[in-house]
Amino acid sequence: MLIGNLLTLWPMLALVTPRLWYAVPLVVAVSLVWGATRHERLREIAAHSVRSLIWVLTFVSIVFALIYVSGYFTQ
Amino acid sequence: MRLLRYNRVFLDGSFELNDMTEIVFPQDDNESLTVDLRNPYLAALLAWLVPGAGHFYQRRRAKGALFCICVLSTFIFGLGLGRGRVVYASFGAEDFRWQYVPQLACGIVSFPALAQKAITQDGGDPMWVLCERFPENHPNRNLRFTKITPENEDQKLTEATLKDGFMAPPAGPKLARGDDVLSKWHFDYRHDFEMGSLFTVVAGLLNLMAIYDAVVGPAIISRAQKNRLEGQPEDS
Numbered sequence: 001m002l003i004g005n006l007l008t009l010w011p012m013l014a015l016v017t018p019r020l021w022y023a024v025p026l027v028v029a030v031s032l033v034w035g036a037t038r039h040e041r042l043r044e045i046a047a048h049s050v051r052s053l054i055w056v057l058t059f060v061s062i063v064f065a066l067i068y069v070s071g072y073f074t075q
Numbered sequence: 076m077r078l079l080r081y082n083r084v085f086l087d088g089s090f091e092l093n094d095m096t097e098i099v100f101p102q103d104d105n106e107s108l109t110v111d112l113r114n115p116y117l118a119a120l121l122a123w124l125v126p127g128a129g130h131f132y133q134r135r136r137a138k139g140a141l142f143c144i145c146v147l148s149t150f151i152f153g154l155g156l157g158r159g160r161v162v163y164a165s166f167g168a169e170d171f172r173w174q175y176v177p178q179l180a181c182g183i184v185s186f187p188a189l190a191q192k193a194i195t196q197d198g199g200d201p202m203w204v205l206c207e208r209f210p211e212n213h214p215n216r217n218l219r220f221t222k223i224t225p226e227n228e229d230q231k232l233t234e235a236t237l238k239d240g241f242m243a244p245p246a247g248p249k250l251a252r253g254d255d256v257l258s259k260w261h262f263d264y265r266h267d268f269e270m271g272s273l274f275t276v277v278a279g280l281l282n283l284m285a286i287y288d289a290v291v292g293p294a295i296i297s298r299a300q301k302n303r304l305e306g307q308p309e310d311s
Contacts, residue, residue: 025149026273026274029145029277029278033141033284036293038293038294038295040295041108
């Protein structure tokens with residue numbers, strides 16, 4: 001539930017900072033390669049990659065949101 | 076040459092040494108998965124030279140294609156972001172390009188940088204010239220190291236210009252105060268230069284993972300092992 005809510009935040013964050021889109025192809029490639037080093041069958045690789053993708057995007061979103069919000073306190 | 080290996084995954088947790096390159100993974104559906112690594116050293120060399128080639132040699136074609144697409148597309152995208160300038164070999168004290176070390180892990184696609192380094196280290200012009208710049212001794216200080224365009228070409232007083240080359244190190248002197256060709260690259264391409272460096276470095280690191288997979292096979296964790304690691308009964 002929490003992860004789902006955070007993922008819906010991603011397009012909003014990316015609208016605020018368009019450069020955030022650079023992270024998407026990078027995270028997709030990393031997730032696929034990471035999944036491929038953990039499995040041999042494509043279906044299992046795909047499932048693992050999706051889980052990794054969600055984890056990384058969630059983590060990046062949280063860090064981005066923290067840094068973005070902290071910017072208001074340093075002005 | 077055959078690698079001394081062991082069947083590292085058994086349901087009872089034991090292992091035994093065998094002179095073989097096949098790894099048998101018991102699966103949760105009671106079907107075993109056999110991975111034939113053939114000659115792992117040759118596979119590693121191929122995987123380094125051309126991302127995915129080691130897996131194609133091992134007849135693991137789907138994974139080979141996946142590694143090839145992921146690594147090469149990341150590398151090429153990064154190289155494009157940096158306008159062909161983010162992959163270059165330079166190990167001088169004034170411009171130590173540490174990023175080239177992980178970029179070199181992408182194999183043959185990063186080799187042109189070594190050729191460009193060899194060609195330009197004695198002051199020669201690089202191959203595959205991308206653009207020309209005004210030299211460092213141009214009388215107009217504001218034009219030094221600046222890109223020569225049709226608009227300012229009439230200011231070109233000499234044919235001895237600085238040339239940006241594809242995967243070539245920045246031409247001209249490296250100045251401590253930072254006003255040189257490298258600083259112009261950062262100024263001209265801004266965050267794209269940094270992102271291009273990042274993408275190409277990550278591509279190299281991803282290929283290291285692919286090389287590791289070609290040598291020792293996938294790090295499959297069976298359900299029994301996972302339960303054991305989590306301190307739960309193995310058959311739960």
